[in-house]
Amino acid sequence: MKTQPRILVTNWVHQATLQQLALLGDVDANETRMPWPREEVMRRAEKADAILAFMPDSIDARLLARCKRLRVVACALKGYDNFDLDACTQAGVFVTIVPDLLTEPTAELAVGLAIGLGRNIREGDALVRSGRFDGWRPVLYGTGLDGSVVAIVGMGHVGRAVAQRLAGFGCRMLGVDPSAETPPGMIRVTLHRALEMSDVVIVCAPLTPASRHLIGNDALARMKHGALLINVGRGSVVDESAVLAALETGKLGGYAADVFEMEDRALSDRPEAIDERLRTHPRTLFTPHLGSAVTRVRQAIELRAVDNIADVLEGRRPRDAINEPTQPLAKAG
Known part of the structure; x- marks a missing residue:
């Protein structure tokens, strides 16, 4: 049998x-x-x-x-x-x-993180829940997408889907990917140029030997002062230690992520956990790998x-x- x-x-x-x-x-x-x-x-x-x-x-x-x-x-x-x-x-x-099935919800979340980080959703929610909100005050001014320059790093399925969703937000979009075509309505630029020009950088790149810590100390130094960084690609495409340092100096205006270095189990030297200082930094917004959730x-x-x-x-x-x-x-x- x-x-x-x-x-x-x-x-x-x-x-x-x-x-x-x-x-x-x-x-x-x-x-x-x-x-x-x-x-x-x-x-x-x-x-x-x-x-x-x-x-x-x-x-x-x-x-x-x-x-x-x-x-x-x-x-x-x-x-x-x-x-x-x-x-x-x-x-x-x-x-x-x-x-393909993960593409659309991940792109949707990327836009949500960009809006949430830029418009201080985390801080605003905490203020209302604290009981200290008595009505409108001139506080928590942030960054909107309308009129901003947004770079998308990685123009695969997810990057292109993010671009489609951003098309109606009135932002200028830059595409960074040496191996993929840039969709209509976007300007194809090098990573260095995109970092220098952008108010918001959204990372959609997969993890490869060449892309590990693509966004590290050098890349962060090139970014506009106060710019926002969002990562929905893979955790280790971004150097979280470098991000923390840039947040602490005020160079980076905020960091949002749905993916983290500690998840990349194939890397023997990955961190075992997210640094507590990064987790608790006031200019961060995190979701627990909800891209396809x-x-x-x-x-x-x-x-x-x-x-x-x-x-x-x-x-x-x-x-x-x-x-x-x-x-x-x-x-x-």
């Missing part, structure tokens, strides 16, 4: 996702809202034919060495820098991502990852594969 495929789900998913996976095989799912510890994931992965993986996961050669049955790692995400593609390819394991979007992302698992378990090349392993479909379940 043929053994049922085993599918490991490392983080909480919607019930509809579990139901679809149950049609494909035996499911071992994390039903809590907290990620399993690394060793727990490795232990459970040993008997898995497929893994439904998420942002907290790190798939590397050490884990793969223990996974003799594994055929596919289906990532419910777009940015895959925590996953060792070379190691997966050598182990005969497909890696898939969800390339829209219920219907997250459900669609999970189900797209399930489709990729189904492809492999049924003997097909997965539709969203980002690698080409040697003889990946020959493993026996």
Whole structure:
């Protein structure tokens, strides 16, 4: 009798996702809202034919060495820098991502962070909740998008979606990306020029060896005094230590982020936590990686990852594969 495929789900998913996976095989799912510890994931992965993986996961050669049955790692995400593609390819394991479904909600959040930071939403909310607000006073003047110069660093799907949303705000938009075309209505410039000209800089770039700490001490020194920086790309594209220093000197007018260096688990020298001084700085605005945290979007992302698992378990090349392993479909379940 043929053994049922085993599918490991490392983080909480919607019930509809579990139901679809149950049609494909035996499911071992994390039903809590907290990620399993690394060793727990490795232990459970040993008997898995497929893994439904998420942002907290790190798939590397050490884990793969223990996974003799594994055929596919289906990532419910777009940015895959925590996953060792070379190691997966050598182990005969497909890696898939969800390339497009995260784009729109992430772009929406980027604009929200820019408005929230510039218009002092955090401080205004605290003032009202304190009970000290007695009516209008000339306080908390900030920066609006209308009439501002906004640079978007990284003109991939997310960067272009941010530009589309900003088109109605009356701002002048600059695009920074040597490898992508600039959409109509934007001016293509170098990073140095964009930093010098912009009132708001929105980082949408993925993490690569070349982009790590792209926005660091030198870049921040080039920015206009009091300019705002927003990061919805990857945490380590921005040097958080350099940002903190620029905030403390007043060079940087504010920093908003949905992504953080401590999340980039593939980097051995990443910080273990967000610096407390950055977390508590009054000119910051943070969200806990909410880019795709829209219920219907997250459900669609999970189900797209399930489709990729189904492809492999049924003997097909997965539709969203980002690698080409040697003889990946020959493993026996």
